Amino acid sequence: MKFTKLMTSLTAAALVLAMAGVSAQAADLRVGVEGAYPPFSWKESDGTLKGFDIEIAEAVCAELNRKCVLIEQDWDGMIPALLARKFDTIIASMSITEERKKRVDFSDKYYNTPxxxxxxxxxxxxxxxxxxxxxxxxxxxxxxxxxxxxxxxxxxxxxxxxxxxxxxxxxxxxxxxxxxxxxxxxxxxxxxxxxxxxxxxxxxxxxxxxxxGPGAGMAVRKADTALRDDLNKAIRALRENGTYQKINAKYFEFDIFGG
Amino acid sequence: MGDSIIQFLETWSPIDIVLIAQNFDRFLWGALTTLQLTAMSLIIGGLLAIPLAIIRAGNNPFLNAPVWAFTYLFRGTPLLVQTYLIYYGLGQFEWIRETFLWGPVLSQAWYCALIAFSLNTAAYSAELLRGSIVNTSQGEVEAAKACGFSNWMRLRRIILPSAFRRALPAYSNEVIFMLHGSVVASTITIQDLLGVGRWLNGRYYLAYEGFITAAVLYFIIVLLVSRGFRLWEKHWLAHLYPQEAVKTKPKKGLASFRI
Amino acid sequence: MDLILEYQGQLLSGTWVTIKLALLSLVIAVLFGLIGAGAKLSRNIVAQKIAGGYTSIVRGVPDLVLILLVFFGGQELANQIGILTGLWDYAEISQFAAGVGTIGVVFGGYMTETFRGAILSIPKGQIEAAVACGMSRPTIFRRVIWPQMVVYALPGFSNNWLVQIKSTALVSVIGLQDVVYNGFVAGRSTRQLFTFMFAVLMIYLVLTAISDSGLRWLDRKYSKGIVRSEDG
CATH class of the missing domain: 3.40.190.10 (Periplasmic binding protein-like II)
Incomplete structure (x- = not known):
């Protein structure tokens, strides 16, 4: 039946249209962030993201000379979304734990608070x-x-x-x-x-x-060891050049990096 | 032997069956919560719907208008938003939090869901029953008049019993919709069937195991409920079918098993 | 009220997402409904079974569960298929795509039943007459079945559509920034959730009221000359 064929192709076209997303260029660093965890991340009335995690993420991208693409993700789906490659790293106050390490890899901690x-x-x-x-x-x-x-x-x-x-x-x-x-x-x-x-x-x-675990780290997929090493380098650099302390001082009265 | 099966499943299955099996009792509790919540809402909503439907079928404008507004509001907006409004919204008001209802009822997520679901299904059922009452065959009503039945007797003995029976097929759809709608409970902290699925995924950082398990269990519940209604309809609506059709109705084999 | 004005940009952009979501998923639902109805009425047993399974799943599993499953599990599946076939490295299933696709396919199941019923309401004699006149099958569909099917399907279609608009609210759960999500975030940060949820409720009421009157107008326009009981 011709009609069925026509409908099938129309449906296929509609599906392709619906699924067509923009995949980011390799140079972009796509960062999963949360936006409901003040003072680490929250959303302003105009829709922009603010907070310690957000600024750290942007500082890390600047350090790595990559363009930051912040992708908002509800907490529940954070790790699945990382594994599904919706973004490349999670910078959302995620603690480094053994249980999570079964599924993802972590950078060194970037802060630790009780x-x-x-x-x-x-x-x-x-x-x-x-x-x-x-x-x-x-x-x-x-x-x-x-x-x-x-x-x-x-x-x-x-x-x-x-x-x-x-x-x-x-x-x-x-x-x-x-x-x-x-x-x-x-x-x-x-x-x-x-x-x-x-x-x-x-x-x-x-x-x-x-x-x-030892504190909050930036999560990456297990295969992405290069990115993990880059993130570690960036965290060390931010600590050394004072950027971390500057961001820290905007939000907290003491150094939250921990011992 | 058992260990090697578990090992095989852990290594090769795309779904973490072992984890699901370990937590299966939680899923059954979740299913029970879903069933309880749905059944209670249907009972309360159904009882509310009867007087509302009688008012809507009548022609008293002072009663009709507010009931119409109620059914229009609840049928015209999503259950999710209604539930949020009651659960998250009512807590905004200090004076509500100081009434005696707050502690035992409105501060509990379970009761908030029950209130939202009951009002929702009351609105839908009322309109359904109204349609059924309005379409009662004039012959039946006239016969009752001729026998000297009062208005109230006519309603109670003739119109309502007949209207209930004719509304049954459409009402079975409402029951399934309510069962579907009850998943909203999981968004306000209730551990219903979907809530347990989300708990499992959140606890072990999985993408889909919890949802698949919940989906299968929902499917089974809907299947059983539909079968129940099918039998019930057969019993109560037998008088509406042609006589021969009832006698010669073919036995349903598995092949025609469809919900 | 001032607060709502402050957040009106968020609410409006959310409403626009909701409208786009509803309309796009309607297109998919109608296509799936037509295909499903065609399959259910065809003489091909396999097609019948597939369509039967499709409508059973849609009726058996709540839409939110399917949306979550498609959004989280579907992404994984899409990636795996890409790796296995070597066709793509990464296929993005965005929140919007998951929402449109799932709601479209779910309501396609309901549309299937509506369209099937509508086609069955067309007197058989008319189709036989058309065959006798030597019309081809596409012509029969175009000239005999379609014009009547539209009329018979309209009440069921309207009902499905009104349910579908409301179902779009569920995509807020996977984080799509529709009117519910944006309203909720605004209410949460201002601690005025009643105010914002009530505003969202009113927005939906307006959307369904507009659809309702539009569909009634269509119904009056198309059902001239057709007698139908009042309960639809």
């Missing part, structure tokens, strides 16, 4: 197995913090969110008893804002080497 719980002021929440039992603790799905909570506090009711912003949102309005995240993200993204004025850190720094 994780902490945040709860309402005077909540009296005890960070022990008994104290947290049955409590609703919010955190971002697919993070080192999820690994930590599932391992150390299996009796907690975990409430998983797609982005850190949503965790803060629900903590502020009382849907969860506490949240667990990076302390800097909690401090600058929440506690220092108006919404977080009635909240405080509770318990000290939390760390589990297997879950948290």
């Amino acid at each position: 994780a902490k719980f945040v709860a309402k002021k005077g909540s009296g929440l005890k960070i022990t197995k008994e104290g947290l039992k049955g409590k609703r603790i919010g955190l971002q799905r697919g993070t080192t913090h999820q690994c930590f909570m599932e391992k150390m506090f299996p009796d907690v009711e975990l409430v998983l969110y797609g982005s850190q912003d949503e965790v803060f949102q629900d903590l502020a309005i009382g849907r969860i008893d506490a949240q667990f995240s990076d302390s800097i993200a909690a401090d600058d993204g929440f506690l220092k804002t108006d919404a977080g004025k009635d909240f405080e850190f509770t318990g000290g720094d939390q760390h589990d080497e297997a879950c948290h």
Whole structure:
């Protein structure tokens, strides 16, 4: 039937049109970033991306003499998107962990800050197995913090969110008893804002080497060893020429690179 | 022997079957959550729909207008946005957070989803039932009048039972749509079937295993629900089929097994 | 209100993405619907089975699950096919492509049923008469089937389209910056989610209201002379 043939070719054409994307030139460095993790990355009202991760990414590209193409990606799909080659590296405060290393490779760390719980002021929440039992603790799905909570506090009711912003949102309005995240993200993204004025850190720094790893690194595909080495060189250069410190000072009062 | 099978699967299967099998109990819990949420929404929404449909089929403009506005709003906008509005939106207001409803109901994602889904399906079911009531055959109504039935009796004994039966085939579609729609719950932290799929992918940094497992389980659920409705329709609508057709209806073999 | 004005650029660009997404996926849905209906009505058993499997999957698996699967898994699959065949090194499946493709194919399944029903409503005698007059099959399709099919399919088509516009909201979950995504991001950063989600709700209401009245106009225009029950 002629008609079917015509329709088939029309469909094929429509599909090709829909799928035709722009693939970046080799010289561009395509960087996966998040945009919902202040002060490391967030989105302004005009749609531009801002934050520590964003500036570090741009500094790294400048150091490598490559054009930066920032690609926004929700946290959930970060590693799959890297593996699927939607971008070449992830610069999104991703901690270097053994579990992730099974799938991707990491540069050296570019910062390291401890994780902490945040709860309402005077909540009296005890960070022990008994104290947290049955409590609703919010955190971002697919993070080192999820690994930590599932391992150390299996009796907690975990409430998983797609982005850190949503965790803060629900903590502020009382849907969860506490949240667990990076302390800097909690401090600058929440506690220092108006919404977080009635909240405080509770318990000290939390760390589990297997879950948290040595700090945040830039993820690359396993085969991309050349890119990984380039990124390491760039991170060292930024530390040495003072660019890192300049960016650091814009956001934080102390050096977040860690020891 | 068992080990070598696992080893074979781990090395050669494109899908991480071992991981899915290890977490399969979570998927079953997720399926249960999906079924609970869908069933409860359908019950509450269905009960709401009956009076709304009677109002819409009647000709009292003061009652009709607000009900029309309600069904128009809920049928004209996406369930996702309705759910976001209730879950994320209501928390914006201090006074809502101070009512007695906040703690036990509105602060819980599960109830927010239940409210959104129930109102949504109430709107669709009401319009469906309205159509069915309006199309009740005049003969039946006149016969009831002739027998001296009051308005209320006519509605309860003649119009509604007949309208329910005739609405059943279309209502089975609404049930399937609600089941499809319930995936929205996974976007507001609920661990429904899709939520578990997203959890698995997030936890182990996978691209598709969680979604494939969820897809297969959804397919099975829809298949069973459709079969259930098919049997139910056969039972309740038997009087609408020609007599011989019922008697000589061929037995359905697997070949004609389609949902 | 001031906030909405501040973010109006984001909301408008999101709305435009939503409209493009809905229209492009409609084109795909209609094409798949026609092919599917043709396959279901053909005498070819294989074509019938394939079309049957297609509509079953579409009915059995929620669209959001398929969108996620295509966006995350499809990319991997596309890359693997490219490597195996050596035809391409990397094929981008963008959020937009995943959204348009999946929603188009899913609603193609619903359109299949609508078109099939519409073709079946055409009295057989007319087609037999056309054959008797010596018309070729394409001519029969063009002159006899198509004009009537359009009329019979219009109520079902309208219904599918209204559902389809609303389904486009789901692509915000894979991060496509449509009106829901942009509204949500704006609401999140200003902590005014009710305000922004309500604005998004109103935008959808306008879109569906426009479509609804447009389709009613078409229905009145095309159904002159055809008697149909009121419930469509």
